[in-house]
Amino acid sequence: MDSIAKTIGLDFERVRQHLPWVTLVLLILVVGLADANFLKPQNLIGMAADIVPLFIMAMGLTFAIYIGGIDLSAQSVANMTTVIATVSLATFGIGAALICIFFGAVLGGVSGFVTTRLLVPSFVSTLAIGGVAFSIGEWLSGQRALYMDATMRDNAFGWMVGNTAGIPHEIFIGGVLLVGAWFLQSRTTFGRALKAIGAGELAAVASGLNVDRIKIMAFALSGAFAAIAGLLFAVKLSGGSPTIANGFLLPAIVAVLVGGTPLTGGVGGVINTLIGTLIVAVIRSSMLYFEIDATKQQMVFGIILIVAIAVTIDRSKLSVVK
Amino acid sequence: MADVQTERQTASGGMAFGLTRETVVKWAPLLVLCVLIAFFAIMEPRFFSVRNFARIGISSAPALMVAVGVTFIIIMGSIDLSMEGTVSVSAVLFAFAFLALGGTVASWAWIALPMALIVGALIGFLNGLVHVKLRIPSFMASLAMGFVGTGFALLLTGGDRIRIEDELFRSLLTVRWFNFPIMCYVALAFVLIAWFIQSRTTLGRNFYAVGGGEELAHASGLDVNRVRIMGFILAGVFYAVGALLAVGRIGIAETATGNNFMFVSITAVVVGGTALWGGIGGVWNTLVGVLIVNVINNGMVVIGLPGYVQQGVLGILVIVAVVLSTDRKSVSFVK
């Protein structure tokens, strides 16, 4: 009995690795069969470009989830940065980008500090820091939607939203960040340490890794990526408001989990998140093609999220499921 | 390197100064509330008026119900983040049923009131099932269920608002006894019910047993999974009461009815002194916690500070509260 269960389990482990991209290909085929227009390169490229801010946020979240934590502040941080970007554009021009990333990283780092040093579970600490980010956004914006000066925006950030050889620049930005994040994750000591913490935190401690510092850095990265997502969003919409990115958190978490980075951490990574984000994008557009009402989207994603968690989490790591 | 000796030492060490720590944890929230009230009263005498207290009562009542609901879950050492979805769905379904059945409490539409509570219980049941049967950690299961709930509410309303204009129902807000609207008394009555469940029923005591030591409770023959699911059902009922009061307060049911309840209620429970690790605290703590949150909110407005600062202040407050109530040695590592 045990051995049979074990064999099935092992096989499932093998299947589980390939589930994300198989799902993606199947989804594309299904939607493509229903409507051939969907498969037109232009449509696919447009779809990809639209999803880039979400992808960037999800990449950041991947770092937090990879170490077995969660970052519920990503959306609030992105909201806050749209405001910071809009407000600081006039004075600092392109320097506004650095300010945004800096604030995002600092808030993420604070979340990490609160989680590791003060022993507050990450879902509470990031929820709380999200509250702080929200207040900063409201305060800076005066609780209004702000707009960027068009010339200033084009001077400083026009390159972000341009178009080269028919390919929107957002895709390049997403690609560069992906390569950077992938390099960090799989080619550096930092990435290796992240994996060790996610897969076996106690062994990482016993091997002498500075686990606290690495976890804080992971949360800081998550914050920084959320900030970049917010910045891109602000540039695309030419303005900012403390609620502009609402509705991003759910699809971002879904993207990470559907991509195959489980909540228990240690496996998966940013490439998985790319696939996960594309799955989210295809599902979204397929809803348009199948004329499913936009009001149903959130519910559909919520259900997908439950299924994704149930399939991906490694229950052997949870001694007691609380 | 599990070492019996060290564990024992920790345990006895905890006992030695446990008394003082316990006392501090027990009374600190009430002290904080009193200090806050005194502070705002000195800053602005208008704060210390029956009129203003009624205002605080009105804003507290719905949040109090939601917070009491999640208190049971937190006592068990789990967490429930589904309240926003549950409140929205309960509110919207209530509104539909209420209008369909006659639109006034004087008609058969009163049935919509208990029906809303059943809706809450059902959602809670579903929540508990997903958590227990699929073995998904509660914070994730309930967060996802919350998203589903909000999505479902959106689906039902299509983004529209539903107005409830029945005067009898709105009397929750409009009729006042001793300067406080009826909804404050309703909320207080439900707090008493919650307190009764917590202290006089097997289920209530079992919440504490599960929170105090799940595996030990199981070894004693307790059906822990059943207790967990019951906890989520109970929480769902209280969220639904919160939904009714929220609709009573503004006379509108919509997808956004549930907005912000998650942050406020979790903050209130934790600030009130119920430990996130389970086993300690209760509904009176939550009452104090909700009042702290709402006094801060109201006080800031009264002394002329913008309301949006509240979220940031509460965020910091919740971190401080968790840090103070955490017995560091008992937590090996936190994710």
Add this chain to the structure above:
Amino acid sequence: MYELQSVDKMFPGVHALKSVDFKIGRGEIVGLVGENGAGKSTLMKVIYGAYQPDGGTITIDGTAVRFQNPRQAMDHGIGMVFQEQSLITNLTVMENIFLGFEAQFVSMGVINWSKMAEAAGKQLAKVKLDIDPGMVTSKLSFAQRQLVELAKVLTLEERIDGDLVILLDEPTSVLAKDEVELLFKLVRDLTSRASFIFVSHRMDEVLELSDRVYVLKDGAVVDVVSKTEANVDAIQHKMVGRDVDKEYYREQRQTDFRDGVLVSFDDVSLGTSYRNISFELHAGEVLCLVGTEGSGREAILRTVFGLDRPDSGTVTIKGQPVTRFHARAGVERGIGYVPRERKIEGIVGGMNVYENMTLSQMQNYSSNGVLRIGDEKTLARSWIERLGIKTPNEYKDCGGLSGGNQQKVVLAKWRSGGSDVILLDHPTRGLDIGAKEDVYDMVREMSADGVGIILVADTLEEAIGLSHTILVLKDGEMQRLFNGFREGKPTLYDLVHHMI
């Protein structure tokens, strides 16, 4: 009459109980002894329903039974008195006593607290404990908690018609002498109604209380001795078992250690864990810490590695007094730790062989934070060959290797990083014979290379066979230091005599 017939219990890779026969009659007190890992706790869990056996039968008065959970075992009159940690400390004493069985005090959904308090008072009177049943359990002393545990199990007297079987798991470990006597008197008085299974490390107590003693070794019952014919020495001989084969522990290859001191403890104490410990570890020396569970063995290892700061005394490592206590600092000082929980603290399952090997020394395999993966693989390949690690290649997931090979990966991690002090905490636990011998080979090799080793061994034979010196501990205090290699190795009985 409660009986187990040829009961087997298997865990992945471990045959935990091998065809165990066990019976206990009415009013009997039966002792259960064995070394750590002999299968005592597994057997107890089978008896009280926490585990289901994979083979064999359980009968009560001739009727076969099968328990899915502890609750069903309780319904058949089988109760477990856990060690004192198993009460839920945020509940009151009476709530703990009746946990899971509150229904008898509930009318119309309301708990009648005074009725419960009264009933709890009766149970407490059975164990002669005079405390307020409404007291919060965390305020009780450990001895009191132990008695509450017993009182809780004794509620079975009222609930069950038939005979009771009560398991006592190390009930005396937290009790003072007079409290132990009180407990024994209670147990004897209760035999009119219940039979008892008594598990303890304290051999003299087992013999004093029990009518018969079951001796477990390697998951099998090796002997059942009756009180009249039992003596401590004979039972201990049975417990530790087979004659020691000198070659098994590679004693031919054992060489003398050198003069250089790597680690020294000077009158070091830490709370209740250990007190006034002094020793020196030399290059090439294998120092074994011997004592029962809780004697302070593991706590001393933790301090050497740098995890726990002692309250007083001086720890010196390679001539430097240690001031920083942190795992990272330990690694930097060249100390390698091979933990007992191999899969949790030793290897990272989900990471491959080379990733595990370089985990503690990534700075040596990276430039400016960028890993030189080629170098890592080269390192891994050379150590796979050197230690004979059975893995198809260096990028295989360590979680999928056998226990012995995982252990080799952990050792390779420290040795390749140049650690010259290695702490081995139960390095052969759960390994099969062949893998154990590989570990012994490695110990000899490291010792010959001048590595200092502090060992907490799985069995006493292993301790004697592998070590140069043996430090015997009891209740956190040094009992004796045997300089075995130079002055003649102690026998099992020399050690046991000082341990218990």
